[in-house]
Each structure stands twice: as structure tokens, then as C-alpha cells.
Amino acid sequence: MRSGRGADYDQAVVDLCGVLAYAELTAFERIAFDARMAPTIGAKAALAGMASAEFHHFRRLREHLHTELGVDAEEAMAPFVKPLDDFHDQTAPADWIESLVKAYVGDGIAVDFYREVAALVDEPTRSLVTEVLADTGHSEFVVEHVKAAIAADPSMAGRLALWARRLVGEALTQAQRVAVDRDDLARLIVGDVGGHVGDLAAVGRMFARLTEAHTRRMASLGLSS
Amino acid sequence: MRSGRGADYDQAVVDLCGVLAYAELTAFERIAFDARMAPTIGAKAALAGMASAEFHHFRRLREHLHTELGVDAEEAMAPFVKPLDDFHDQTAPADWIESLVKAYVGDGIAVDFYREVAALVDEPTRSLVTEVLADTGHSEFVVEHVKAAIAADPSMAGRLALWARRLVGEALTQAQRVAVDRDDLARLIVGDVGGHVGDLAAVGRMFARLTEAHTRRMASLGLSS
Numbered sequence: 001m002r003s004g005r006g007a008d009y010d011q012a013v014v015d016l017c018g019v020l021a022y023a024e025l026t027a028f029e030r031i032a033f034d035a036r037m038a039p040t041i042g043a044k045a046a047l048a049g050m051a052s053a054e055f056h057h058f059r060r061l062r063e064h065l066h067t068e069l070g071v072d073a074e075e076a077m078a079p080f081v082k083p084l085d086d087f088h089d090q091t092a093p094a095d096w097i098e099s100l101v102k103a104y105v106g107d108g109i110a111v112d113f114y115r116e117v118a119a120l121v122d123e124p125t126r127s128l129v130t131e132v133l134a135d136t137g138h139s140e141f142v143v144e145h146v147k148a149a150i151a152a153d154p155s156m157a158g159r160l161a162l163w164a165r166r167l168v169g170e171a172l173t174q175a176q177r178v179a180v181d182r183d184d185l186a187r188l189i190v191g192d193v194g195g196h197v198g199d200l201a202a203v204g205r206m207f208a209r210l211t212e213a214h215t216r217r218m219a220s221l222g223l224s225s
Numbered sequence: 226m227r228s229g230r231g232a233d234y235d236q237a238v239v240d241l242c243g244v245l246a247y248a249e250l251t252a253f254e255r256i257a258f259d260a261r262m263a264p265t266i267g268a269k270a271a272l273a274g275m276a277s278a279e280f281h282h283f284r285r286l287r288e289h290l291h292t293e294l295g296v297d298a299e300e301a302m303a304p305f306v307k308p309l310d311d312f313h314d315q316t317a318p319a320d321w322i323e324s325l326v327k328a329y330v331g332d333g334i335a336v337d338f339y340r341e342v343a344a345l346v347d348e349p350t351r352s353l354v355t356e357v358l359a360d361t362g363h364s365e366f367v368v369e370h371v372k373a374a375i376a377a378d379p380s381m382a383g384r385l386a387l388w389a390r391r392l393v394g395e396a397l398t399q400a401q402r403v404a405v406d407r408d409d410l411a412r413l414i415v416g417d418v419g420g421h422v423g424d425l426a427a428v429g430r431m432f433a434r435l436t437e438a439h440t441r442r443m444a445s446l447g448l449s450s
Binding site for chain 2: 022025028029032033035036040041042044045048049051052055056058059062074077078081
């Protein structure tokens with residue numbers, strides 16, 4: 001791919017698609033794995049359907065990397081394998097409800113973040129990223145089940161709020177590691193590549209938006225953030 | 226559903242679709258889970274694709290149960306949850322290669338068996354069963370990887386041959402349990418429902434065919450059966 005916006009911009013776009021592709025592949029795995037803990041066949045089938053949707057997203061990104069950006073998907077994903085695997089290893093849910101909170105709260109922040117970055121890149125990457133980040137029906141399912149679990153056992157709320165804080169902390173740790181390693185992607189975000197005018201105030205506003213959305217999600221589960 | 230071939234026949238058809246639907250759902254789960262052990266991202270993506278194909282099959286069967294047979298899929302699957310879960314619990318692969326052998330050898334026998342039973346039922350159930358049993362590309366992938374692993378470490382062949390024998394033994398144990406519990410399905414197979422003429426010699430030939438196909442699969446992996 002040659003965007004005409006420079007090699008650093010091109011690399012940032014490849015990084016965005018690469019991290020997102022591996023994130024979708026691991027989302028597939030994790031949701032499929034969590035389906036084993038589902039209390040009913042219906043819940044299990046619902047999770048399996050969501051996992052399949054994530055896999056379909058992965059396939060779209062892999063195709064985009066190959067045909068539009070002219071790079072090998074495995075290579076593009078490689079730098080993000082360790083941070084994403086580490087994140088998931090550090091935040092293995094202890095039970096079904098923790099897995100639902102992780103899917104909703106953790107993926108929620110990730111999706112919001114990827115959407116912010118997508119706004120900084122050109123078509124057709126932007127459209128594709130927006131498309132693969134569309135909610136696969138997970139959110140509604142999760143909110144319903146978590147609220148029902150807390151209603152049945154209100155003492156659960158404290159544990160789940162702590163769990164969500166651990167998820168956010170671990171996500172920030174790994175994001176920081178990626179930012180250090182992937183210079184072009186980090187500089188795209190702070191507005192320092194491809195002729196995009198640097199604007200640290202805009203980055204600050206982005207973090208404020210991410211935080212607000214997170215607080216809203218926690219509230220919708222009935223949890224303090 | 227009223228096939229005009231009697232309530233016992235109708236129940237056997239529902240049982241066939243029910244066991245197959247739950248088998249596809251657990252195949253999805255198991256393959257997705259095994260993808261975690263995949264040694265490369267490419268292998269992981271290949272397994273995830275197969276798992277998604279299994280989920281698609283599950284969805285087709287669920288729809289068929291609902292719209293053609295007029296029964297709730299969860300109810301139709303319920304009698305088969307324990308035997309299939311027990312089978313998988315008893316045969317958890319210790320590593321990546323064992324998981325591949327299980328997918329190929331275990332699913333191979335199951336698919337052959339379901340195809341034999343499908344020959345005894347009417348359209349459109351027969352077509353659907355044949356469709357969802359189509360190879361999802363798993364076989365070629367497995368044969369290639371298992372042969373390469375044995376070539377790299379020939380001492381592995383003995384362990385894997387024993388593993389396959391354990392899989393067959395456990396499958397027969399669970400099949401027998403299902404046969405005792407699901408009278409209509411068992412009688413469909415031995416030719417005792419729906420006006421189908423009983424023919425125990427035909428059942429004997431069916432088992433001979435299943436055994437032959439199993440021996441062929443083992444040989445294609447380079448293993449003795």
C-alpha cells in the first residue's frame with residue numbers, strides 16, 4: 001500500500017488492522033472458551049454465535065490486510081500477539097459472570113479506542129474498522145445476565161466492580177507497552193504522522209470520552225466505576 | 226411434525242437432529258478451545274474457521290428442528306448433553322497433536338455413523354444431515370499436521386495409536402448409553418420403526434463399514450488401529 005501520506009502513516013494503518021485482527025481472533029477464542037461455562041444450552045449457543053461473528057470480522061481484516069494493504073496478516077498481527085495474550089492470561093475470568101463483565105467492559109473500552117483511531121485513517125480502512133466493531137449482540141445479552149446475577153446476589157456487585165478495575169488497569173499496562181513498541185501507531189494517535197496536525201488537547205479529549213463511556217457501561221451493569 | 230410414519234419414527238428423527246445439533250455445538254467449542262494450543266497464528270486461524278463452520282451447522286439444525294419438525298432445539302438436544310459432555314470430559318487431549326487426532330478419528334466415526342442413520346430418514350432431514358456433515362476442511366489439515374509430527378518424532382506413533390483406541394472405546398460406551406435411553410432412535414437404527422423392515426444383518430454390515438473407514442483413517446495418519 002502507498003497512501004501518499006508517508007511510510008510512517010502506512011505502517012500505522014497496517015498496525016491498526018493488525019492489532020484489530022489479532023484482537024478479533026482472540027475474542028473468538030475467549031468467547032468460545034467462556035461458552036463452556038454457560039449455564040444453559042441457550043446461553044452457550046448465543047455465545048457461540050457471537051464468537052463466530054468475531055471470527056468473521058477477523059477474516060475480513062485479514063483479507064483487507066492482504067488485498068488492500070498488500071501485507072501478510074500473520075506478520076501484521078505478530079507485534080500484538082504477546083501484549084494481547086498477556087492481557088488475557090492476566091485476566092482469566094474465575095467464573096461465568098466475570099467472563100461476561102470482561103467481555104462487556106473490556107471489549108467496550110477496546111472498541112471505543114479502535115473507533116477513535118479509525119477516525120484518523122482513510123477509507124476504506126475506516127469503513128472496515130467501523131464495520132467489524134459493530135456490536136455482535138453481545139452487549140444486550142451481557143447486561144441482561146449480569147444484572148440478573150447481581151439482583152439474585154447483591155453482594156456480587158463489590159467483587160465485580162473490583163474485577164472491572166483490574167481489567168482496566170491491565171488493559172492500560174498492555175496499551176502502554178504497545179505504544180512504546182509501535183512508534184508509528186502511537187504517533188498516529190497523538191497526531192504526529194501523515195500530515196495530521198498534532199493536537200495533544202485532542203488526545204486528552206479522547207481519553208475523557210473513553211472514560212465517560214466506560215463509566216456509562218459500568219452504570220448500566222449497576223456497578224460503580 | 227407428522228410424517229405419517231408413526232410417532233416413534235417422528236421421535237427418532239427429532240433425536241437424530243437433536244444429537245447432531247448438540248454434537249455440532251460441542252464440536253464448535255472443542256475446536257475453538259483446541260485453537261488455543263495451536264503452534265502458529267495460521268494454524269489457530271484455520272481451527273477458528275473450522276469451529277465457525279461447525280457453529281453454522283448447529284444453526285441450520287436448530288432451524289430445521291424448529292421450522293420443519295416443530296420442536297424446541299434445546300429440548301431436542303437435552304437427552305444428549307450428558308453423554309456428549311461425558312465423552313469430551315473423558316477424552317480431554319493432553320496436547321495439540323492429541324486434539325488433532327481426536328478431531329479426525331473421533332469425528333470421523335461420528336460422521337460416518339450419522340450418515341448411516343440419515344440414510345434411514347426422509348427428505349428434507351436427510352439432505353440437511355448430509356449437508357452439515359460435509360468436511361469443513363479439517364481432515365486435510367489434520368492429516369498433514371499429524372503426519373509431520375510423527376515424522377519429526379516417530380516414537381509418538383505408539384502413544385497416538387493408544388489414544389485413538391481410548392477414543393473409540395469411550396465413544397462406544399456413550400453410544401451404548403444413548404441406545405438404552407433413546408429407544409426410538411435405537412429402533413430406527415435396527416430397523417424396527419416406521420415400516421422400515423428390520424434387518425439385523427444390515428446393522429452388522431453397517432458396523433463393518435464403520436470399522437473399515439476407521440481403519441482407513443488410522444492408516445492415513447500412519448497409525449495402526
